[in-house]
Amino acid sequence: MAAAECPVCNWKIENGGNDVMVAGKTLTVCCDDCAQKLKADPDRYARRSQARD
Numbered sequence: 290m291a292a293a294e295c296p297v298c299n300w301k302i303e304n305g306g307n308d309v310m311v312a313g314k315t316l317t318v319c320c321d322d323c324a325q326k327l328k329a330d331p332d333r334y335a336r337r338s339q340a341r342d
């Protein structure tokens with residue numbers, strides 16, 4: 290399984306991370322803290338992960 294990075298803090302995601310649904314897609318962040326930030330400002334973070342599609 291490829292190592293993923295948290296779109297919020299760019300930390301490597303271990304232990305599966307937290308899945309958060311924003312802007313019609315599911316992003317995986319490293320922790321609950323980042324999940325809160327992602328929900329608070331989804332545009333900012335969702336844009337960073339567009340390269341995956």
Ligand SMILES: [Zn+2]
Binds near residue numbers: 319
């Ligand atoms: Zn994070």
